[in-house]
Amino acid sequence: MRIAIINLKGGTGKTVTAVHLAAALAVQGRTLLVDADPQGSALSWSEEAEGLPFAVVGLPVRNLHTRLNDLLPGLTHVVVDTPPGDRAIVRSAIAAAEVIVVPIAPSIIDLDRLRPTLDLIAEVDAISPSRAFVLLTRVRAATRSGRLAREILADVGGVALLDAQIALRESLSTSFGTIPSGDNPYQIVLDELMAKELAA
Numbered sequence: 001m002r003i004a005i006i007n008l009k010g011g012t013g014k015t016v017t018a019v020h021l022a023a024a025l026a027v028q029g030r031t032l033l034v035d036a037d038p039q040g041s042a043l044s045w046s047e048e049a050e051g052l053p054f055a056v057v058g059l060p061v062r063n064l065h066t067r068l069n070d071l072l073p074g075l076t077h078v079v080v081d082t083p084p085g086d087r088a089i090v091r092s093a094i095a096a097a098e099v100i101v102v103p104i105a106p107s108i109i110d111l112d113r114l115r116p117t118l119d120l121i122a123e124v125d126a127i128s129p130s131r132a133f134v135l136l137t138r139v140r141a142a143t144r145s146g147r148l149a150r151e152i153l154a155d156v157g158g159v160a161l162l163d164a165q166i167a168l169r170e171s172l173s174t175s176f177g178t179i180p181s182g183d184n185p186y187q188i189v190l191d192e193l194m195a196k197e198l199a200a
């Protein structure tokens with residue numbers, strides 16, 4: 001499976017999502033995490049955390065969709081972490097992926113800024129269709145914000161909202177540079193993505 005993690009807004013949980021999904025995928029087969037963010041957060045993460053169960057390469061380029069083809073032989077899964085703001089790189093990551101995951105916190109600011117990302121997905125999908133899913137992250141337990149965000153996102157066209165969500169967790173806020181543990185909270189996200197892909 002080729003998954004791109006995108007959101008044109010910064011700080012929405014893309015890199016945390018990319019690393020943890022790659023760790024969950026690595027249990028199933030040879031997985032590569034492509035860091036397409038020129039800031040190189042995922043690459044730095046892999047420098048800190050020696051022994052990640054997948055390889056990480058930096059490829060902050062605008063022709064990912066063609067460059068990935070050279071890397072694919074021998075790989076079962078590829079996850080692409082993308083930068084905020086760089087539309088050309090994000091566009092090429094969308095074109096390179098079968099599945100798009102858009103992590104977003106259930107805050108009004110983040111929800112309000114989602115439209116440009118959805119428009120970009122729609123623009124690229126007109127040429128090379130993928131399947132796009134919004135993932136709620138940093139959801140505070142027992143608060144209204146998560147439920148409210150679900151209601152708002154249910155009415156947004158073009159993408160599906162995943163049932164699986166990621167809670168606001170101290171262990172994830174401090175996870176930079178660490179190896180995802182056995183009880184990876186992103187496993188349920190992967191299970192749902194896999195089920196949806198099989199059903200598609």
Ligand SMILES: Nc1ncnc2c1ncn2[C@@H]1O[C@H](COP(=O)(O)OP(=O)(O)OP(=O)(O)O)[C@@H](O)[C@H]1O
Pocket residue numbers: 009010011012013014015016017037041082083084137138139166167168169170172173174175176
């Ligand atoms: N579920 C979570 N619970 C608590 N903190 C989280 C969670 N997910 C992400 N964070 C924290 O939120 C911040 C932003 O996450 P991350 O770096 O993954 O976002 P990003 O979208 O990759 O940012 P950028 O756009 O700058 O690349 C980080 O400090 C991270 O540790």
Ligand SMILES: [Mg+2]
Pocket residue numbers: 014015016037041081082
């Ligand atoms: Mg990032």
